[in-house]
Each structure stands twice: as structure tokens, then as C-alpha cells.
Amino acid sequence: MKVVVGGRTGTGKGVRRGGDVRKSYATPCVGGQTTTPRRLLLGAVAARRSSRSTVGVVGSGQRGCRCRSVASEGLGNIPRATQLELEVAGAKGDAAKVVVETGEIGRQAAGAVTVTSGETVVYCTACAEGEPDAFEEGGSTDGQQGGMVPLTVVYSERFSAAGRTAGGYLKRDGRPKDPDVLVSRLVDRPIRPMFQKNWQRDTQVTSWLLSYDGETKPEPLAITAAGVALAISDIPLSAPVAGVRVGMVDGEMVVNPTTSQMAEATLDLLVAGTEEGVLMIEGSADLVASEVVLEAVDVGHKAIRGMCKSISEWAEKVGKPKREVSKVKVDHDSIIATILSEREDELRAALSVPKKQERAEKLTQLKESLRQAYCEGENPLVASLKHYNAVFKQLMSDVVRQMVVQDGVRIDGRGLDDVRPITSRAHVLPRTHGSALFTRGETQAMAVVTLGDEKSAQKMDNVQSTSDNDMKRFYLQYFFPPSSVGETGRVGAPGRRELGHGELAERALSAVIPSLEDFPYTMRVESTITESNGSSSMASVCGGTLALRDAGVPLTTNVAGVAMGLILNQEDGSYVILSDILGNEDALGDMDFKVAGDAENISAVQMDIKVEGITVEIMREALSKAQQARAHILGEMEKCSPPPRNEVSDHAPTIHTIDVDPQFLGMIIGSGGKNVKQLISDFGLTTINCNVDGKPEGTIEIMGTGRAKVLACASHIESMCRVPKEGDVYSQAPVVEILPFGCLVELGPSRQALCHISELANQRIDKVEDVVKEGELLDVKVIEVADGGNKVRVSARHLLPDFVPGKPREGMEGRAGGGGRRGNDRGGGGGRGDGRRRGGNNRDRDRR
Known part of the structure; x- marks a missing residue:
């Protein structure tokens, strides 16, 4: 340990305004009593000195000079x-x-x-x-x-x-x-x-x-x-x-x-x-x-x-001397001993009622009976109602501890290591992407999963955010309405407890969430506690696991959670560990130790205690018993009926990711997003994201309801970006224009190719319209690519069943001619008649 005591002897500066010094201060010296200067004149170099203070004054024109002074008495003691x-x-x-x-x-x-x-x-x-x-x-x-x-x-x-x-x-x-x-x-x-x-x-x-x-x-x-x-x-x-x-x-x-x-x-x-x-x-x-x-x-x-x-x-x-806490004026130990000697059996009977609401009703009746017996009359054993409430709580705690330590029996009759009965069912809500109802004893959680794209991610806008785009693709929100415990109360923004429980359940499930590459969705889990008698956050973990499975999320493994309790004798250090504690055991016991994970390992822990510290040995035993309890709970979750679907719901959006050459992004997006908006409208999609966070440039994420529509759009975009190569086959390419010497077919958005009249059929034809009309669909094969892909020639006859490579078209056998195709020359009509029409004289004709 290193202790450093330091003080500061600072100086003040005169602040010039229009040539005058308005104020001059000096910070106090360490350890001295503050003093008050008699006078500070503005502008002139003047000061009235006294034996109590020394003031250095900055006059007009003395820029940058420092005052030297002890502080005035009115400024207080110097900070140490x-x-x-x-x-x-x-x-x-x-x-x-x-x-x-x-x-x-x-x-x-x-x-x-x-x-x-x-x-x-x-x-x-x-x-x-x-x-x-x-x-x-x-x-x-x-x-x-x-x-x-x-x-x-x-x-x-x-x-x-x-x-x-x-x-x-x-x-x-x-x-x-x-x-x-x-x-x-x-x-x-x-x-x-x-x-x-x-x-x-x-x-x-x-x-x-x-x-x-x-x-x-x-x-x-x-x-x-x-x-x-x-x-x-x-x-x-x-x-x-x-x-x-x-x-x-x-x-x-x-x-x-x-x-x-x-x-x-x-x-x-x-x-x-x-x-x-x-x-x-x-x-x-x-x-x-x-x-x-x-x-x-x-x-x-x-x-x-x-x-x-x-x-x-x-x-x-x-440090400062500690305040004295008022001494206890009422002998609570003797009061508790007196009441226990007379009414312990009634307390045990009330605390042994298995069901929560019935037990609460019995305890309320007993509390009122004891109040009348010990707080009223001429010589009440407990004079103050507030003190009586504290005494009654201690009475319940003492009786519960005796039941657990001496008899090995808990409030609801379970053994120390027993877990409450568990039931669960998935797909309980028809239109949600995934849902499950998990019930453990009198604690019940309704978990609902909603899938979305990256726009559904939770933005993290706080000081510790690493960037303005810091997002969570998986998050859990916990709701605890007052009706879950049969009460009325505020319903609205989440309280501190709801935020804390939701964070714990979220961390427990985060360890098994698949990567973005394996599952390109954001996942939101809502856990609504519909009934509560302890350990509702751990019920949210179990329900969340089943709901995620029902939504088709490929979790790496199932996880469950359990809350462990502790009854500690602080006098001799003896203790008892309880598995799957009730609300009363949490309130009257010494520890709430929540542990979540799979059958072997841990994904999240949270421990709160009400005593002044526990040892690692106690935690070791609690974790060991928690592992046994989790294994049992996971086994019960496997009995979920109906079971999770383990596939993405038809009501959930389909997300399909494709990779294209970044040079085509501008064409896909269009001016002001015109092309992408048209695609969304044409295919009935939700979004097309051409700038996916965490993905390389050129990654496009397509999202919509209906897998067929999403895949059709993906195929269309891929065709937009497809660079034709010789030998490629394009099915159902639309004919967009009829020309005297052939037709233009569309291979993709903004990409057309010429199918010459000689490539439309295996026999000689006189007119293009005899074979194909505008708007019809053709299956074509690329036979030539030139000018970096900007000039493309295709053939329909190469895909006909009777096409034989190298064999002349029907009606063209024995015809000789010149001006064959050389390079990109579209001429070659020579060789007909007397040869006066040489190749190149008619570039729009070819050998027939």
C-alpha cells in the first residue's frame, strides 16, 4: 500500500478586458488558514496591505503576470x-x-x-x-x-x-x-x-x-x-x-x-x-x-x-469515525423463543403447505393471530407493529432453517436435492416464428422468438460502445407482470430487476447461438413470466432454448438453468445446499446462486448472498449439485410435447445471401436505389441489403416471406451479374427485339446478345418472324464473346436435338462462298450468284 498526501499551491491570473484587470485570484496554500484581501482595485496597481494577507496585484498592461496570495477566509479550507x-x-x-x-x-x-x-x-x-x-x-x-x-x-x-x-x-x-x-x-x-x-x-x-x-x-x-x-x-x-x-x-x-x-x-x-x-x-x-x-x-x-x-x-x-447504530432496546431473542415455545407447531404447519397461494393465506392468518396474541393487551410482548413484522419474518426463517437442517424437509415437502415437476410444450402460438411454454412447479415462462435481418438487431448506444454501429444480433427481453404472483402493480417500462434477469438469461443462451455464417438472422427472445414462485430467470433460459429450437435456430447444444440456495449456520460454519429453490427459500435463506449451462459445462452464473461472505468450498458443492440438477432438467426438456419444429417457420422471413462481383453493385442498386426498390416490389420482398455489416464487399442479403420469392430474386440478381462465357447456356431468355438479320435476346438486366438468323434453326429460313417473335422465350448457347463481354453472339440451333456440329444447315449443302466470318466481322455475304457481291458488301447477310 502506498499513501500519498498532496496539496496544491496554485496561482491565479488577471483576466484582461479592454486593458483592465477585472479579477485576480490566488489559490490557497496547503495547511494554512484562509485570509481575506482588503481590496483589489481594477485597472490600477494598488492594494491595501494588512498583516493578515499578502496579495500580489496585476496592473493594466502586465499581461501574463501571476498573483501570489493565500486564499480568503471566505473560500474555505484548501482541498487536501x-x-x-x-x-x-x-x-x-x-x-x-x-x-x-x-x-x-x-x-x-x-x-x-x-x-x-x-x-x-x-x-x-x-x-x-x-x-x-x-x-x-x-x-x-x-x-x-x-x-x-x-x-x-x-x-x-x-x-x-x-x-x-x-x-x-x-x-x-x-x-x-x-x-x-x-x-x-x-x-x-x-x-x-x-x-x-x-x-x-x-x-x-x-x-x-x-x-x-x-x-x-x-x-x-x-x-x-x-x-x-x-x-x-x-x-x-x-x-x-x-x-x-x-x-x-x-x-x-x-x-x-x-x-x-x-x-x-x-x-x-x-x-x-x-x-x-x-x-x-x-x-x-x-x-x-x-x-x-x-x-x-x-x-x-x-x-x-x-x-x-x-x-x-x-x-x-x-476515514471518519463511524456513527453508532442505536442499541437494541427490545430483546428479540426472548420474544422469538417465547412465541416458538407456544406456537411453533402452527408455524410449521403453515410453512409446510405445498402450494404457494394456500401457504401465503395460511401464513397471513397466522400472522394476524400472533399479532393479536402478542401485540395487543395491557402488557404486549411486542409493542411496535413494525418490530412485530421483523419478528414474524425471523420466526419464519428460524422455522424453515430447523425444518431443513434437522428434518431434511423443505417448505413444499421436497428433499434437499429434488427439482420441482417439469412440463413443457413448443409451438404454442400459431403465428410466431417460435414459441414454448416451460413450467417448473409454480414457475412458468412463455418464451417467444422473432427472427429478422440486421435491421432488427439491438443497437448499443452507450459510452462503452465500440462504434456507432455496435449491434447485438441476439438479445432476450424479460417481462415480469404483477399478475404472475397474483398481485396488481405498475406495468410499463422494465424495472431494474427485469433488466437484470433478462441480461442473465441472455448471457446463458448467448454461448450456444450459431454464428452469422451458419444462421444469418437476428434473434429476439421475449420471456414473459406467467407464474412465479422462484427462479423465473432460469425458467426463461429453459423456455428460451425450446423456443429457439422451435424457430429453427441451430443451437450448438441445449442449455438449462437452476437456482441453488443455502442455509448457513454462522456460529459453527455448517451449511445445507438446496436445489431449485422456491421464492420463500430465496427470501428466508442465505444465498441465491443461479447456474446455467448444458449437462456438463457452464454458460452463465450469478450469486447473491445475505451473509458476510462464503467460501470457495461452499460454491464448489453448490456448482456440483447444480450440474446434477441441470442434467435432470435437460432430460425433462427432451420430453417436450409437442416438440420443437427445428426448422424455420413458414411465417418467418427467409434470408438468402449471395456474393457478387463488387463492380456490379452500382448496377444492382441503381440511381438513388431505383433498381433495388424495383426488385423488392417485383418479387414482394422485405429488404435487399447490399451493405451487410461484417461481410466483404459484394455480399447481398435478400429477405422476404416465402422462400420461392427470395430464391427467384437471388437467381435474378445473379443473372444480372453473370458475365457470359463461350459455351454458357441461358434458358428461357426473352426475345426483346426482331431485326432483319436476327433477333436480340436478353441474357440479363442490361445485357443483350445477338442471335443471327442463321443460328435460329437447322434449316435455311427467309424471315426471322417465321421462327420467333418478340416476347417469346428462347433457350440459347453462347458461341462468341468479344470486346470484354460487351458483344455476345448466341445460337438457338446449337441446343436443338438434331444439331450436329460442323454439319451444314439443311438446304445449304454444296454451296460455296467466301467472306466467311473472320473475327468480329459480321459480313460474308459473297459467293452467291456471279460473285459480284463480295464479302463485306452486305454486312447484314450471311451464308444461307
């Missing part, structure tokens, strides 16, 4: 900048050092820091209300379970951080974008369980990305900045928190890898924790083994331990 250099184990280059600074910016916040790595800077503040909540004064049973910590975390990325301006009409940065909300959740989850018991004051942690170098990712910096800001503030946090990103690049674990390195990574994992344990992990992978994920967690936590140790030592030197 204190730095901490954190060494990040396992990181390389600029990422190996993270610089934390406080004391200069945001001095009125309870805690304010800037965190810098490379040229990426995150500014974070932490503030809390001054007066304690009445609930805090009375105490709760547990900081995280007795009452929710009133914590708000907001993270925002400024476009100016990357030297950009927001798009659209309004150039001001607006509300946090979806990626900002996702980072806010990443910051919230590891710091929330670290607040001390009974803390119930409104607390806000705000972060801004102020500078972004395009290589150093800001998410781990935002987590660390929040942990440091709280550590040096007066807000009581149990221990400092830090975060890192771990990527597996070329088989090696790299801490805080750059954006360039992550482009080749097979694992992307964010890890947050304290010196003692891991608090949060979230990431995605290209289907890697559980041991690889655990190795990444171990590497990340090793770096975090060193960072947290340095932060803790630094906070003792520069």
Missing part, C-alpha cells in the same frame, strides 16, 4: 488530496495498479473518492440521513432479515467520458441507460449485506464514469469505489468491499483484462468480496467446466483480499 495505490494481484500493465483519491472532490459527502485505472476514472459518493429511523431505535432481529436496508445505488456513464455527445435531439445525458442499471445492480449486491445490524437510515451511493479509455472496463472500479467511499465515510459498514473482473484469455486467468483481451476470452467473471469471503459473482462463459469458474473465483478473491487489506488500513488513517 490523499491517494492510495492498490496493487491488484494477477493483473498486468496499467490494470495492476488502481489509484484511489479522496479529499479534493466532493468534500461535503460522507465519503467521496475517485478511482483510476489506466485512463478510466470513476467518481463515487456515499451519503446517509442523519436521524435514525424509529425501527432502528427499537432494533431488529437481523440487519438483513429483520428489515431491508434502505439503500439506493445509482451508476451513470457520461458520454463526455469518452469524448462523445449523446445522440438524438437532446444532448444532455438523461436517465441511466439499461447498461448503467445493470452496473448499479452489480454495485448494490455486494455492499448491501455488509451494513451493520439495525441500520435503517436512508443511504445513497452514487457513481459516475468521468473518463473512459476504451480498454479499462469500469464495472470493477465502480464496485471498489463504492466500497472505499463507504469505508472512509461515517456510515457503519462491517468491512471494506472491492471488486475485480477475471477473464480466461488463451487458457490463462487474467485479473482486470482489457477490452481487447476480453474479445478473445472464454470466461468473463466479475467477483466482489471482502478480505474474508466472496460476496457476489456474475459472469458468462463459452461453456466451461465448474472447476474453471472456481479457479477464476479463487484468483479474483486473492486479488480482492490484498485490496481490502490496504483499504482497511487506509480508512483508519483518513
Whole structure:
């Protein structure tokens, strides 16, 4: 750890306006009390000196001179900048050092820091209300379970951080974008369980990305900045928190890898924790083994331990004294013991009802009964309704823990490793491109897939976008209506939870999405939760897999997801892992560990806990049981009835890609897109894209409903770009013009060829119209190409059944003549009669 305390002794300059100096300032010196200058005259070099201050004055005509002064008393104390250099184990280059600074910016916040790595800077503040909540004064049973910590975390990325301006009409940065909300959740989850018991004051942690170098990712910096800001503030946090990103690049674990390195990574994992344990992990992978994920967690936590140790030592030197949390005035342990001794059987019976709504109704009735018994009367056991609510929640938690640990039985009667019953069916909606309904117990997801071209891709317009055309061709949108839990509520823009769950399910499925070359569609998955009792995001993964299969998307493998839970005894460290947890088990337990992947490997993970850290050993067991649960779920998904179609729907657009010589693009597009628009109209297509992102020039993407129309258009475009070669055969070429000496046939748009009268039939003919008329279709063969393909001669008789190469046409045997065809000469009528008509005299005639 390296601590640097620095100050600044700056100078101010006089600003000349019309020859006069309007103002002259001097920045204060480090450590001194501020003073006030008696007078600064404008224009003249004059000052009234006093024993309290020394002022250097710039007069008229003294361009560029500097003032020398201590600051006035009214300007406040000088900012003192204190730095901490954190060494990040396992990181390389600029990422190996993270610089934390406080004391200069945001001095009125309870805690304010800037965190810098490379040229990426995150500014974070932490503030809390001054007066304690009445609930805090009375105490709760547990900081995280007795009452929710009133914590708000907001993270925002400024476009100016990357030297950009927001798009659209309004150039001001607006509300946090979806990626900002996702980072806010990443910051919230590891710091929330670290607040001390009974803390119930409104607390806000705000972060801004102020500078972004395009290589150093800001998410781990935002987590660390929040942990440091709280550590040096007066807000009581149990221990400092830090975060890192771990990527597996070329088989090696790299801490805080750059954006360039992550482009080749097979694992992307964010890890947050304290010196003692891991608090949060979230990431995605290209289907890697559980041991690889655990190795990444171990590497990340090793770096975090060193960072947290340095932060803790630094906070003792520069941090503020912590506020005292009000002491518990109510003996909750004795209250809970009393109620359990008298009513435990009723609690067990209510919590053992298998169905969610019936169980909720029983618990509501029991809660009211207990309230009347213990909160009313002359000497109530619990005087405050708010305290009673906390006590009742703790009662439920204690009973559930006893049932699991002592009896090995869960709320709905399942064993610890049992997965709820699963049913699924595909093609549930007739006009969608793909759909599936996945049901696991009382959690149900309706997944719908929509296929499109690149115009349907999701544009990524945020600070970290690599370009203005940064697009996602696969994305999942998660909807959680209040009706899914039998409630009423707001319906509209997605909330933070919906964005987070959708992002997790999207990452889980991204690992098995085919490449653009194998499947030239964009894919949008909508997952609507129609019923929820825990693990709805993992149901979205399962339903999404089936719906994608139903849409004909060739996934590399099927994936499924499951949520694992934890009951932890913090006194002796014993624990129990639960598979496929219910909503109540999530709320009353200590961990929500979501794992998605195929039967063997992992594509996405997300872990949240309510205790102050867990060990890698606990995660290892949870991942092992999650693998068993996924294998079971995938087996049940194979029983889907009706099964997915595994082919593109007739209602989905057909996308066909062809490659043409780039020199023909102008001809295909036409002036102002005239030709391409005509093709779309003629063939009834949706789009023709002649500039496909990520494809070489000359790639054309044709999209429309109806495979026959798309293929017909593709054939037409190919014919437009086809360069005739001698021996090529053109079927059904239209006759566009009749000439005295032959006819013109169309080989393709803007390309015609001459079929001479002598090449129309195997016998001599007098008139072209005797054989063919304008508008008729001819099968012709190219017999001559000249002038780089601009002059083409074709023959119809070469394709006739009785054509014999070298044999004269019928009626022409024994005729001699001169002026045969030489090169491109169309003459050659000589040799007839007395020979007075020599070759070349009639260029429009040939030997008959």
C-alpha cells in the first residue's frame, strides 16, 4: 500500500478586458488558514496591505503576470488530496495498479473518492440521513432479515467520458441507460449485506464514469469505489468491499483484462468480496467446466483480499469515525423463543403447505393471530407493529432453517436435492416464428422468438460502445407482470430487476447461438413470466432454448438453468445446499446462486448472498449439485410435447445471401436505389441489403416471406451479374427485339446478345418472324464473346436435338462462298450468284 498526501499551491491570473484587470485570484496554500484581501482595485496597481494577507496585484498592461496570495477566509479550507495505490494481484500493465483519491472532490459527502485505472476514472459518493429511523431505535432481529436496508445505488456513464455527445435531439445525458442499471445492480449486491445490524437510515451511493479509455472496463472500479467511499465515510459498514473482473484469455486467468483481451476470452467473471469471503459473482462463459469458474473465483478473491487489506488500513488513517447504530432496546431473542415455545407447531404447519397461494393465506392468518396474541393487551410482548413484522419474518426463517437442517424437509415437502415437476410444450402460438411454454412447479415462462435481418438487431448506444454501429444480433427481453404472483402493480417500462434477469438469461443462451455464417438472422427472445414462485430467470433460459429450437435456430447444444440456495449456520460454519429453490427459500435463506449451462459445462452464473461472505468450498458443492440438477432438467426438456419444429417457420422471413462481383453493385442498386426498390416490389420482398455489416464487399442479403420469392430474386440478381462465357447456356431468355438479320435476346438486366438468323434453326429460313417473335422465350448457347463481354453472339440451333456440329444447315449443302466470318466481322455475304457481291458488301447477310 502506498499513501500519498498532496496539496496544491496554485496561482491565479488577471483576466484582461479592454486593458483592465477585472479579477485576480490566488489559490490557497496547503495547511494554512484562509485570509481575506482588503481590496483589489481594477485597472490600477494598488492594494491595501494588512498583516493578515499578502496579495500580489496585476496592473493594466502586465499581461501574463501571476498573483501570489493565500486564499480568503471566505473560500474555505484548501482541498487536501490523499491517494492510495492498490496493487491488484494477477493483473498486468496499467490494470495492476488502481489509484484511489479522496479529499479534493466532493468534500461535503460522507465519503467521496475517485478511482483510476489506466485512463478510466470513476467518481463515487456515499451519503446517509442523519436521524435514525424509529425501527432502528427499537432494533431488529437481523440487519438483513429483520428489515431491508434502505439503500439506493445509482451508476451513470457520461458520454463526455469518452469524448462523445449523446445522440438524438437532446444532448444532455438523461436517465441511466439499461447498461448503467445493470452496473448499479452489480454495485448494490455486494455492499448491501455488509451494513451493520439495525441500520435503517436512508443511504445513497452514487457513481459516475468521468473518463473512459476504451480498454479499462469500469464495472470493477465502480464496485471498489463504492466500497472505499463507504469505508472512509461515517456510515457503519462491517468491512471494506472491492471488486475485480477475471477473464480466461488463451487458457490463462487474467485479473482486470482489457477490452481487447476480453474479445478473445472464454470466461468473463466479475467477483466482489471482502478480505474474508466472496460476496457476489456474475459472469458468462463459452461453456466451461465448474472447476474453471472456481479457479477464476479463487484468483479474483486473492486479488480482492490484498485490496481490502490496504483499504482497511487506509480508512483508519483518513476515514471518519463511524456513527453508532442505536442499541437494541427490545430483546428479540426472548420474544422469538417465547412465541416458538407456544406456537411453533402452527408455524410449521403453515410453512409446510405445498402450494404457494394456500401457504401465503395460511401464513397471513397466522400472522394476524400472533399479532393479536402478542401485540395487543395491557402488557404486549411486542409493542411496535413494525418490530412485530421483523419478528414474524425471523420466526419464519428460524422455522424453515430447523425444518431443513434437522428434518431434511423443505417448505413444499421436497428433499434437499429434488427439482420441482417439469412440463413443457413448443409451438404454442400459431403465428410466431417460435414459441414454448416451460413450467417448473409454480414457475412458468412463455418464451417467444422473432427472427429478422440486421435491421432488427439491438443497437448499443452507450459510452462503452465500440462504434456507432455496435449491434447485438441476439438479445432476450424479460417481462415480469404483477399478475404472475397474483398481485396488481405498475406495468410499463422494465424495472431494474427485469433488466437484470433478462441480461442473465441472455448471457446463458448467448454461448450456444450459431454464428452469422451458419444462421444469418437476428434473434429476439421475449420471456414473459406467467407464474412465479422462484427462479423465473432460469425458467426463461429453459423456455428460451425450446423456443429457439422451435424457430429453427441451430443451437450448438441445449442449455438449462437452476437456482441453488443455502442455509448457513454462522456460529459453527455448517451449511445445507438446496436445489431449485422456491421464492420463500430465496427470501428466508442465505444465498441465491443461479447456474446455467448444458449437462456438463457452464454458460452463465450469478450469486447473491445475505451473509458476510462464503467460501470457495461452499460454491464448489453448490456448482456440483447444480450440474446434477441441470442434467435432470435437460432430460425433462427432451420430453417436450409437442416438440420443437427445428426448422424455420413458414411465417418467418427467409434470408438468402449471395456474393457478387463488387463492380456490379452500382448496377444492382441503381440511381438513388431505383433498381433495388424495383426488385423488392417485383418479387414482394422485405429488404435487399447490399451493405451487410461484417461481410466483404459484394455480399447481398435478400429477405422476404416465402422462400420461392427470395430464391427467384437471388437467381435474378445473379443473372444480372453473370458475365457470359463461350459455351454458357441461358434458358428461357426473352426475345426483346426482331431485326432483319436476327433477333436480340436478353441474357440479363442490361445485357443483350445477338442471335443471327442463321443460328435460329437447322434449316435455311427467309424471315426471322417465321421462327420467333418478340416476347417469346428462347433457350440459347453462347458461341462468341468479344470486346470484354460487351458483344455476345448466341445460337438457338446449337441446343436443338438434331444439331450436329460442323454439319451444314439443311438446304445449304454444296454451296460455296467466301467472306466467311473472320473475327468480329459480321459480313460474308459473297459467293452467291456471279460473285459480284463480295464479302463485306452486305454486312447484314450471311451464308444461307
